[in-house]
Amino acid sequence: MTKPPTPSENEAQPFTVAGLRMDVLEGAFSWYIRAIDAVVSRDLDQRTAHLDVAKGKGKITALLLVDGHPGIRPSQIAEVLMRDRPATGRIIDHLVKAGDIRRESDAEDQRAQALYITDKGSALAQEVRDIIREQQDDFFDFIPPEDRDEFMRMLQRAYINMRNKLK
Amino acid sequence: MTKPPTPSENEAQPFTVAGLRMDVLEGAFSWYIRAIDAVVSRDLDQRTAHLDVAKGKGKITALLLVDGHPGIRPSQIAEVLMRDRPATGRIIDHLVKAGDIRRESDAEDQRAQALYITDKGSALAQEVRDIIREQQDDFFDFIPPEDRDEFMRMLQRAYINMRNKLK
DNA sequence: AGCATTGATTGTGTTTTACAATTATCTAGT
DNA sequence: ACTAGATAATTGTAAAACACAATCAATGCT
Numbered sequence: 001m002t003k004p005p006t007p008s009e010n011e012a013q014p015f016t017v018a019g020l021r022m023d024v025l026e027g028a029f030s031w032y033i034r035a036i037d038a039v040v041s042r043d044l045d046q047r048t049a050h051l052d053v054a055k056g057k058g059k060i061t062a063l064l065l066v067d068g069h070p071g072i073r074p075s076q077i078a079e080v081l082m083r084d085r086p087a088t089g090r091i092i093d094h095l096v097k098a099g100d101i102r103r104e105s106d107a108e109d110q111r112a113q114a115l116y117i118t119d120k121g122s123a124l125a126q127e128v129r130d131i132i133r134e135q136q137d138d139f140f141d142f143i144p145p146e147d148r149d150e151f152m153r154m155l156q157r158a159y160i161n162m163r164n165k166l167k
Numbered sequence: 168m169t170k171p172p173t174p175s176e177n178e179a180q181p182f183t184v185a186g187l188r189m190d191v192l193e194g195a196f197s198w199y200i201r202a203i204d205a206v207v208s209r210d211l212d213q214r215t216a217h218l219d220v221a222k223g224k225g226k227i228t229a230l231l232l233v234d235g236h237p238g239i240r241p242s243q244i245a246e247v248l249m250r251d252r253p254a255t256g257r258i259i260d261h262l263v264k265a266g267d268i269r270r271e272s273d274a275e276d277q278r279a280q281a282l283y284i285t286d287k288g289s290a291l292a293q294e295v296r297d298i299i300r301e302q303q304d305d306f307f308d309f310i311p312p313e314d315r316d317e318f319m320r321m322l323q324r325a326y327i328n329m330r331n332k333l334k
Numbered sequence: 335a336g337c338a339t340t341g342a343t344t345g346t347g348t349t350t351t352a353c354a355a356t357t358a359t360c361t362a363g364t
Numbered sequence: 365a366c367t368a369g370a371t372a373a374t375t376g377t378a379a380a381a382c383a384c385a386a387t388c389a390a391t392g393c394t
Binding site: 222224251253276 | 380381382390
Binding site: 085 | 371
């Protein structure tokens with residue numbers, strides 16, 4: 001690939017992918033967010049391929065939420081996942097069929113369900129947590145530990161900020 | 168959104184969504200990345216709903232790449248998008264039918280195509296860039312300008328690091 | 335010339351995803 | 365207490381995204 005004239009007023013490193021300068025993407029946060037999401041998601045799919053939560057768009061989150069919040073309702077999970085209730089219900093179906101969680105009817109509200117982790121699900125949750133930690137160590141090893149906290153705070157702030165603006 | 172049900176005992180709020188403590192998600196970068204991606208993507212879909220590139224999973228990137236790299240090949244776009252060639256080909260089909268780009272056959276390699284922006288596409292690209300900039304200003308206004316560069320560098324490093332590990 | 339490689343398209347089947355409609359339960363107002 | 369409206373969840377369905385296999389054409393290497 002020929003070396004193009006470097007952009008005059010742009011001092012950011014014009015880094016390339018497939019021989020293409022990426023500065024044409026307007027240096028948009030959103031593009032990198034999406035790309036990182038794609039890589040991380042695929043990698044996570046591979047690492048969890050042998051588990052009930054494989055190919056997870058929301059199964060992992062649902063499992064960990066139930067594990068950490070006994071008696072949680074499907075609608076609460078839906079809100080965290082930012083999915084509608086039907087989609088969330090099917091994720092829960094899947095986990096129930098696999099024997100990782102169980103449904104009970106909420107004592108305070110007969111309409112609602114209360115979800116609880118099973119022994120099998122609890123073991124699975126622990127396994128998933130280990131996998132997530134491994135992935136984090138592998139992918140973010142270039143960030144020194146003290147900067148990881150900073151990065152995490154930045155992501156949390158972005159997430160909170162965005163959620164607040166949506167309503 | 169549900170009402171905040173926990174102004175009772177805790178003052179060091181550990182960060183909740185829908186009344187649920189989120190620390191059960193293992194403080195995983197990947198979870199926040201995915202959530203932010205979902206919010207940003209939906210918002211971008213709304214902002215571009217009236218354009219040819221609406222509902223874009225890759226159309227916007229493809230358009231900007233062609234605009235910034237005259238003569239680019241579909242396979243190069245596929246590599247940036249991290250999609251397979253069939254998926255990329257259909258995105259290009261869509262943009263060609265809409266009259267935003269045009270195909271020519273590459274002079275150096277008769278198998279390959281060389282893609283060029285049209286006047287219509289060029290105007291669209293400018294419009295898209297404006298929208299992206301607006302979105303960035305809206306969503307990341309909580310980050311002071313000097314920290315935005317830092318955040319951006321962090322994202323770029325994460326992206327590069329991940330891509331390198333995939334090979 | 336022969337053969338493996340690369341660029342691109344078409345076709346197909348699976349999986350997501352959102353939306354509408356339905357049932358059951360709760361809450362509020364009269 | 366009773367009705368009206370809101371909320372929790374499920375089922376059904378249609379549209380869209382996505383990956384994989386097969387095919388065809390052009391290139392390059394030996």
